[in-house]
Amino acid sequence: MSESALISNGQDACGKRERTKAANRDSILNAARQVFAELGYEATTVRDIIRGTDLASGTFYNYFKSKEEVFDALARQSVTEFQPYLRKVKDNADSIEDYIEGAIHAYFMFLSTYGNKEVAARASASTEGDSLRVDTPEMQAVFNEIRRDLEEYLDHQDISGIDTEYLTAAAIGLAREVGGCMILRDNETNKQSIESVSKFASGLLLNGLKSLTSAETP
Amino acid sequence: MSESALISNGQDACGKRERTKAANRDSILNAARQVFAELGYEATTVRDIIRGTDLASGTFYNYFKSKEEVFDALARQSVTEFQPYLRKVKDNADSIEDYIEGAIHAYFMFLSTYGNKEVAARASASTEGDSLRVDTPEMQAVFNEIRRDLEEYLDHQDISGIDTEYLTAAAIGLAREVGGCMILRDNETNKQSIESVSKFASGLLLNGLKSLTSAETP
Amino acid sequence: MSESALISNGQDACGKRERTKAANRDSILNAARQVFAELGYEATTVRDIIRGTDLASGTFYNYFKSKEEVFDALARQSVTEFQPYLRKVKDNADSIEDYIEGAIHAYFMFLSTYGNKEVAARASASTEGDSLRVDTPEMQAVFNEIRRDLEEYLDHQDISGIDTEYLTAAAIGLAREVGGCMILRDNETNKQSIESVSKFASGLLLNGLKSLTSAETP
Amino acid sequence: MSESALISNGQDACGKRERTKAANRDSILNAARQVFAELGYEATTVRDIIRGTDLASGTFYNYFKSKEEVFDALARQSVTEFQPYLRKVKDNADSIEDYIEGAIHAYFMFLSTYGNKEVAARASASTEGDSLRVDTPEMQAVFNEIRRDLEEYLDHQDISGIDTEYLTAAAIGLAREVGGCMILRDNETNKQSIESVSKFASGLLLNGLKSLTSAETP
DNA sequence: GATGAATGAGCATTCATTCAT
DNA sequence: GATGAATGAATGCTCATTCAT
DSSP: OTTTTSSOOOOOOOSHHHHHHHHHHHHHHHHHHHHHHHHOTTTOOHHHHHHTSSSOHHHHHHHOSSHHHHHHHHHHHHHHHHHHHHHHHHHHOSSHHHHHHHHHHHHHHHHHHHOOHHHHHHTTTTSOOOOOOOOSHHHHHHHHHHHHHHHHHHHHSOOTTOOHHHHHHHHHHHHHHHHHHHHHHOSSOOHHHHHHHHHHHHHHHHHHHHHHHHHHOO | OTTTTSSOOOOOOOSHHHHHHHHHHHHHHHHHHHHHHHHOTTTOOHHHHHHTTTSOGGGHHHHOSSHHHHHHHHHHHHHHHHHHHHHHHHHHOSSHHHHHHHHHHHHHHHHHHHOOHHHHHHGGGGSOOOOOOOOSHHHHHHHHHHHHHHHHHHHHSOOTTOOHHHHHHHHHHHHHHHHHHHHHHOSSOOHHHHHHHHHHHHHHHHHHHHHHHHHHOO | OTTTTSSOOOOOOOSHHHHHHHHHHHHHHHHHHHHHHHHOTTTOOHHHHHHTTTSOHHHHHHHOSSHHHHHHHHHHHHHHHHHHHHHHHHHHOSSHHHHHHHHHHHHHHHHHHHOOHHHHHHGGGGSOOOOOOOOSHHHHHHHHHHHHHHHHHHHHSOOTTOOHHHHHHHHHHHHHHHHHHHHHHOSSOOHHHHHHHHHHHHHHHHHHHHHHHHHHOO | OTTTTSSOOOOOOOSHHHHHHHHHHHHHHHHHHHHHHHHOTTTOOHHHHHHTSSSOHHHHHHHOSSHHHHHHHHHHHHHHHHHHHHHHHHHHOSSHHHHHHHHHHHHHHHHHHHOOHHHHHHTTTTSOOOOOOOOSHHHHHHHHHHHHHHHHHHHHSOOTTOOHHHHHHHHHHHHHHHHHHHHHHOSSOOHHHHHHHHHHHHHHHHHHHHHHHHHHOO
């Protein structure tokens, strides 16, 4: 609740009615973010979410039809915030390498801002699980965003013989898992580790890609 | 239920009692496999599982204490089956490259046998999801197996300056995501596509790794 | 249900919401009283209680966490109602004899108001049982009240050589059993029988006590 | 189980079949005695009982139709054992006083043999309960026995104006409660305390009774 | 629009009892 | 007669959702 205003919903409205409406919506979204991170999507109940606000249970349904809708709203929020960065990366990229490097870096930045140990640790709670994944609405949404973007980018390029869908999958999977690992390791991710991890990830990918393409086209 | 005999529990027993007991256990395990794949671990209820058999609800508890125990049994089954392959890979590997290549190939083989479209598609059910993950008990277990094995292997090697935990994460994430992609694309995965996809994945990784290490140790 | 208003919870509130809430709580308490009396505490289920109201099953849990909580509420109710009488007895008593006589009389009065044939008959339901006990939450609570009070009183007195714990037990046991007997005999206990039974009980006790003490302190 | 032979069922049978039949029955009865004492009649399940034997669950139903039947059998056992003592008391009694004194003493003897702290403590477990009662099948049965006997005895006497039913109730209630108190206090009840408590109880009763009758018939 | 009590379907689990072996 | 797995009714309890206030 303390971060109630962390991500505002951006709707500027003037009447008092509108203001409280917006505030309630935000209140629900923030509670949901928290609870999803702590308990996971499946395990969280609508009750858990409203318990995290000072609203009454019935009020939830004035704003969302179900927890799925909240999930979607959260996802949309993240995407909206993330897209500009991704766009800038695309605009500045002169090559596919530039683009991938930039996207991965943007992702790790985003992750270090919104991810936290609970998020990363949660997924594996029920299993014995050394596995760790970053599985909040926000992260899923951002991944999808990158995926879409990356595939589109690759499709416009002509990377001889490389299956762009697989390449995208590889990039996503690699980044996601390494990212989870990073979060889990340094809870307070600092700037430096982000740079280094992001360099590791894009280095691996890009060098691999280079060899693949050069091997493919002689 | 059609795949009732997919994975028999191997216990040969003679009395009729023993035979039906084994059959019931298998029946539950198979139903669980299916349901976990369709709904995901969190979302499936014990009732969902027994509904997938022709047993009465109480009977479930003659075999398992909870869905978690079923999960574990499934995981153990897979690991038991997968381990010999992984061991052979390790025994035959002369280098880290050999090992990674072999492990990834083994994983894709396993995936093509036990994965199916539902498995791959499930995870994203609740979201709009282009995302795909392979998240059944079996696959989680196999991943953990590979992860453990890989980290152990890497720790014995001296890969100058590479963080083995991150490298492992990268390999796992890449393989998982690409694997999910493969399953989703050709439901009836053929031998050839396995070879090609597995070559793509290990190529990407190993070449990336090579450049990374050579760059690191000039 | 006919005695729905037997023991109102006393909370006067104005809104309709508050009124129905109070009514529902009472409804549950009354149903519980009945069912406890009929089936006994152990044997009654939460469902039995709600079945005795026209509420839905879930509603129970809006008011009580468990049947134990209902039990406690019933007990508290009785105690609250009984205590003033007991206090008056204590205040007016000039001697231990006065006190015992008064307490027993108060108990029989209370019993004749809240006891009924079912109550008395219940306990022995499962057995062939000529035995009869008064074992509802209310009566247990009232007994405990008397017991505490009596022991405290006796401890302040100096009754040479008499074990106050045993004496209390004797009084309680005697009153309980004789009370059960009375209820069972005249379901509609009249004023006169109360007087006579209560005189019998305290006569027995007090005369016995007198001889005991005089025998003890020659 | 160690006391498996504490109370044998007395049936001497010769064939091997008969012997095991009898042994099984005893085994169930002994387990039941134990479990009833520990958990109380209501709370114990048939499963609890058979778990206390080395028999299979189905076997239970070859001997008893339900836990109620076991209860009855236990009760009958106790009565069978207790009756001779009571008879001797009756035969030796020259007066109502003698009889009551003897019966109460016999009861306390029996109680000190079969009662134990668990038994006495159990009843009040679910309540806040300072109250204590002795409520096993055995004790209930013995009480009923005494009650019947006592009423019969009193009916043959002519105790001017005393209601024999109430008097019996008074005796029973007093003895039961004081007995419970005794058990709870000295778990290992010794001979001496039995004598003293039994003297206290009958003293109270008999002196009370004396005054009552003398008061009644001047 | 906010409230929060009522609803009843649904879930995990236990248990008495049956019956094929 | 002994066994112990199968059965399914019953229980305590939770939860999404509705709706009178």
